[in-house]
Amino acid sequence: MKTLKIFDTDAFVDTNEATILTCEKSNKEGYEDCYEVITDSTIFAPEGGGQKCDEGFFGESIVKDVQEIDGEIIHFLENEIKAGTKVLQKIDMNLRFRRMQNHNAEHLICGLIHKKFGYDNVGFHLSELRRDDGSIVSIEAIMDVDGPVSAEALKEIEMKANVAISENVPIYAILPSSEEAEKISYRSKLDISENLRLVIIDGYDVCACCAPCLDSSAQIQLVKIVDFFPHRGGMRLTLKAGIDAVKDYIALHDDNKNTMKILSCERGRCAEAAERMNVKLTEAHEEKVSLKRQITVMLEKELKNTIRMQGSKYIVYFADSIDEIQARALINDNVAEAEKVIVVMFDKKDDTYRFVAGKNENLTDILLRELAYKMRENLNARGGGSEQMIQGSVTSDGETIKKFFDSL
Numbered sequence: 001m002k003t004l005k006i007f008d009t010d011a012f013v014d015t016n017e018a019t020i021l022t023c024e025k026s027n028k029e030g031y032e033d034c035y036e037v038i039t040d041s042t043i044f045a046p047e048g049g050g051q052k053c054d055e056g057f058f059g060e061s062i063v064k065d066v067q068e069i070d071g072e073i074i075h076f077l078e079n080e081i082k083a084g085t086k087v088l089q090k091i092d093m094n095l096r097f098r099r100m101q102n103h104n105a106e107h108l109i110c111g112l113i114h115k116k117f118g119y120d121n122v123g124f125h126l127s128e129l130r131r132d133d134g135s136i137v138s139i140e141a142i143m144d145v146d147g148p149v150s151a152e153a154l155k156e157i158e159m160k161a162n163v164a165i166s167e168n169v170p171i172y173a174i175l176p177s178s179e180e181a182e183k184i185s186y187r188s189k190l191d192i193s194e195n196l197r198l199v200i201i202d203g204y205d206v207c208a209c210c211a212p213c214l215d216s217s218a219q220i221q222l223v224k225i226v227d228f229f230p231h232r233g234g235m236r237l238t239l240k241a242g243i244d245a246v247k248d249y250i251a252l253h254d255d256n257k258n259t260m261k262i263l264s265c266e267r268g269r270c271a272e273a274a275e276r277m278n279v280k281l282t283e284a285h286e287e288k289v290s291l292k293r294q295i296t297v298m299l300e301k302e303l304k305n306t307i308r309m310q311g312s313k314y315i316v317y318f319a320d321s322i323d324e325i326q327a328r329a330l331i332n333d334n335v336a337e338a339e340k341v342i343v344v345m346f347d348k349k350d351d352t353y354r355f356v357a358g359k360n361e362n363l364t365d366i367l368l369r370e371l372a373y374k375m376r377e378n379l380n381a382r383g384g385g386s387e388q389m390i391q392g393s394v395t396s397d398g399e400t401i402k403k404f405f406d407s408l
Helices: 093-117 151-166 242-263 270-309 324-334 368-379 398-406
Strands: 015-025 035-039 056-058 061-069 072-077 086-091 121-130 136-145 171-174 198-201 205-208 223-231 234-241 314-319 341-349 352-359 382-385 389-395
Touching (some): 086 093, 093 121, 093 198, 093 223, 093 242, 121 234, 151 223, 223 242, 234 242, 242 270, 270 314, 270 324, 314 398, 324 352, 352 368, 368 382, 368 389, 368 398
Parallel strands (some): 314 341
Antiparallel strands (some): 015 035, 015 086, 056 061, 061 072, 121 136, 136 234, 171 198, 352 389, 382 389
16 A cells, blocks of 8 residues: 655655545554554655654644555544545645755765765754744755865855855655666665665755755755864754745844944955954953952941941941952951851842851851841841851841941
């Protein structure tokens, strides 16, 4: 009961009247709510070759999945359709076309790599990004080759691939017999002994493949390798082709245009401008660090005077313009010499301060964790820590904070 695979030889047939041969309730895991349908002919390519199945309808019934199982094309439908019924099959041709563009571009790139270096394609899949409603945002092809390729060599390969696209060479599929296949040199990830199908890009590549293919290289439109890196002794490449490459270029163009405005630079000079900006930012950061050190030294002197002048065991020091690192430094540089609890209030925003508090280790009668609890109760504080240092935030004004610590 072999189904005629229309997509094998003509990938641009998007509707087909087929006869239902069998329709049975599925018992396969994940498909319990589906019906398994076999037809006399189909335009639905099943999942395989690193690519998902076609999407579409049998009449009004959604085709949830298509798999080739034991040589049979099984359509998983959401509704039952009785055997003997004629039904109109319709696929999402826009989706198929975008997949073919990316898939055939992968054939072209891998074919050129194979010709130049002799490397084989050892892995491939189409990656699809979808919106919440299931519609496609972008498609890209990800492939692995079993040898290293330099960045310069990949630029050359990419250029040759786009030249091949401009030449508008034929792309077609053949189903050779075993005897015929022995006389053909072709690429294949698997050892296929029967039901071999070859996709040919005239003059560039011959590859075993079960997926639908374009009619000509010009239909690919454009191919761009967008990423590559060493992978398991070879290379992993990511490419975008056709509509997806154009959409990617538009997005990058818009991003580059905005970057040009931010950096006040000409087109093609963003990297230079960004490098100059990076140098300026590094210099500014170093200057900032230096100034912070100077400020911290000044504050340390002021805090030492405050500690000498106050007899209280709790020293509350307000320093709005510093950060947590500086606050900790102020405490660490003073707490060893003064048998006191030093509380630094900093980074004020409205009536909220961040704080760090530390104590001299000889102050065994004061527990910082107990202090943190009292601050939560009286100053709307959040935070905690150890018996040597606590930190967090308080939502209270300066006067209320001072009165609280004066009362301890």
